[in-house]
């Protein structure tokens with residue numbers, strides 16, 4: 054049982070947890086537990102990793118008592134937000150307790166003077182985004198899953214999003230956290246002071262920790278002023294190379310779009326099965342560009358983007374005329390991952406990140422890897438910051454398919470590392486990328502991670518089996 | 523993401539796998555295999571939002587079905603209940619990148635499971651009753667009389683209580699006194715009295731003749747709201763149609779959604795021949811309308827599929843028919859908004875799931891209400907399920923009422939005089955909501971065609 058030696062029977066565990074949260078905020082029936090055995094990753098449903106119990110605490114006090122119980126009895130404890138993670142982070146591979154933070158979902162404070170918000174971990178990203186926009190402020194991180202993903206999950210995965218090219222990712226906005234450690238102690242890191250060098254930067258140690266170092270129970274984020282205006286453009290290209298070179302040249306020429314998303318024809322067609330999308334016959338790829346800022350500067354910027362597109366042989370340039378049209382284009386992009394998944398029996402979706410300048414090279418290599426193994430690799434992603442989601446499409450029940458896919462995946466990671474990139478831009482390591490972490494960080498790098506883990510969670514109860522063995 | 527392989531969950535318990543069953547399993551597997559577990563369906567599912575349980579959401583149900591097919595989930599009796607806990611409101615489908623029809627998947631899977639674990643007695647009883655249109659027509663007046671009578675409270679207090687306990691729940695849900703009268707003991711005022719066409723139609727010789735149209739009066743309308751049936755007939759006649767009322771059919775949706783698939787298919791097939799011909803088929807029940815439009819999916823692969831498609835092309839919700847006609851010249855009243863303009867009657871519109879998402883219709887009912895001279899004020903979450911959903915409100919009372927309470931609050935907040943809708947199941951549920959949560963300020967609940975029949979414009983003329 055992977056370092057954890059549970060000394061409590063399921064019945065006793067159930068009773069002890071019921072004493073903390075009551076019978077209504079606890080699930081232990083087989084079929085209920087089954088639905089907490091998966092997340093948004095492509096890991097198969099079978100064999101199912103059912104937790105023994107799912108609990109829904111309402112406040113930090115309850116979290117502390119649950120964590121202590123688990124620590125005392127060596128019960129694996131897996132924090133969970135919405136289960137939209139793409140790498141298996143919230144899957145209880147060793148059973149134990151799934152600690153769902155979904156019901157700790159209050160926005161505690163929007164401090165307009167200091168431009169900050171304090172939230173509980175179960176607040177959905179979009180709900181925070183909407184709430185602060187209502188008062189003229191802006192929380193930029195916008196993972197494509199933002200309608201469902203929680204702030205706790207975003208912090209634990211250091212989620213990115215389309216706006217990262219201009220505004221950065223979750224870690225750039227987290228100022229402080231309340232964390233329940235494995236021994237049940239509660240610590241507050243960071244704070245409202247913008248400058249803060251009091252000891253190690255513990256706040257950022259927990260950002261991206263994937264539930265393995267502590268349970269995040271409060272999050273303080275920085276807000277900025279809402280951009281005055283926004284324009285959305287859709288550029289179509291005759292080849293994906295033209296599209297990727299256009300992005301790279303655009304950025305190096307000083308144009309900073311709020312988002313620059315790339316998508317190939319396979320990905321666009323996947324979405325077009327369910328939504329109306331006009332695709333010119335000669336188009337092989339598209340860029341979805343957002344520019345924002347003061348109204349007077351937008352037309353100039355749009356002109357510059359269009360000019361750049363022309364230089365890269367764009368076959369069509371269209372500008373959303375209304376905000377409804379812009380929203381529709383963004384829905385197209387946000388639903389792309391799941392829509393691509395639905396066109397093949399199996400989709401193995403990846404999340405590589407490369408230096409911007411290496412983007413065209415990386416995309417060429419993806420094409421080569423696909424051709425070599427006779428596999429379709431659909432490509433879409435946050436091109437503006439070099440973060441791509443190549444999706445290998447296959448039917449794993451076919452003879453030899455599994456081997457070809459495994460080889461292709463390994464080659465994709467290797468190519469990413471070779472061009473100076475890494476194997477996860479924003480989805481984390483979880484279970485699915487564990488086999489590759491040593492190649493990415495080196496032996497000593499992984500040893501350092503382990504040392505941190507051991508110092509904070511000596512019994513190894515927090516989300517065991519993730520990131521590294 | 524892998525498509526489940528098709529195996530019978532429990533070879534010993536499962537009946538002999540026939541070709542039809544195999545085809546059903548394959549269809550279920552294909553639908554479930556489309557799911558990416560992205561979770562986009564979670565925040566929009568009213569039941570997930572209410573309970574916070576993954577099993578209530580589409581992702582939960584789709585995964586349970588896949589788990590069943592792949593052998594990770596056993597067909598324990600509670601599985602049927604997990605799948606059955608669904609409003610079939612399609613909010614999930616709307617949000618789903620792959621437009622997975624969880625409502626249909628749930629029906630199919632319940633049908634599959636029924637062969638293994640059986641179906642709850644209550645569902646069997648309801649389905650058996652509704653499959654007998656004559657019985658429905660006979661029972662209507664009796665049940666309504668009971669629901670509205672003075673005997674009821676006595677009967678329920680007395681010795682009959684234990685026996686009537688379930689019936690009392692049902693009766694509680696039945697319509698009480700309705701705003702424009704009907705079968706509730708008060709006379710029907712004015713225009714809706716005769717099915718033979720309204721005063722307005724007779725008054726106006728200018729109404730063009732638009733030919734024959736068929737109006738399918740579904741079970742729910744016949745059982746609970748004959749006054750709506752009359753209002754719809756009159757409205758269509760006023761518009762110049764020669765109305766042929768079809769009142770001996772059940773669309774089969776209750777059976778379909780309870781997993782009684784074979785019976786639903788038989789009913790659909792017999793309705794196909796009953797409704798064959800070139801005329802439009804009009805419905806005033808959103809659920810009937812969406813069911814008729816779905817027959818081609820129910821009967822996919824059978825010899826009836828093409829007939830079902832051609833029927834779907836001829837089915838219209840009554841609001842669509844009315845909206846396609848020229849707006850009445852008197853509406854909206856000229857100079858509205860200016861200080862002297864007469865106050866228009868305020869109404870708010872509740873979108874039935876089976877109309878807004880089931881048939882993609884949201885604008886037409888509002889347009890029709892505006893044309894009829896009403897001021898339409900939007901409520902918050904107009905297209906969120908009211909929690910009625912056929913027998914759901916009986917099976918899962920507390921969850922149903924939690925949704926209903928929110929809906930009722932949103933209706934009251936508009937300050938409207940009437941809440942208008944287009945589905946008898948919603949009518950019933952909303953009326954119940956006013957009784958439970960109306961705080962004495964009850965807004966009157968009416969069907970769209972009742973609103974037309976009693977429109978301020980025609981009252982002035």
Ligand SMILES: Cc1cc2nc3c(=O)[nH]c(=O)nc-3n(C[C@H](O)[C@H](O)[C@H](O)COP(=O)(O)OP(=O)(O)OC[C@H]3O[C@@H](n4cnc5c(N)ncnc54)[C@H](O)[C@@H]3O)c2cc1C
Nearest residue numbers: 134135136137138142197203205206209212213264269479
């Ligand atoms: C369609 C789709 C699009 C996506 N697009 C993006 C994208 O653009 N950018 C991006 O970065 N990601 C994206 N993701 C991935 C995913 O949505 C993010 O990783 C998100 O942050 C996960 O949030 P969650 O609430 O679902 O967390 P979960 O999946 O429940 O958990 C994720 C991890 O966080 C841990 N965790 C959760 N809450 C806490 C807490 N309170 N304390 C400690 N640990 C915790 C869990 O243990 C787990 O390891 C996408 C996913 C999908 C399905």
Ligand code: SF4
Nearest residue numbers: 557558560561563618
């Ligand atoms: S939205 Fe669709 S694809 Fe996504 S989890 Fe729900 S049912 Fe599955």
Ligand code: SF4
Nearest residue numbers: 567608609611612614
């Ligand atoms: S049909 Fe409605 S109740 Fe059923 S899963 Fe979908 S959203 Fe939830």
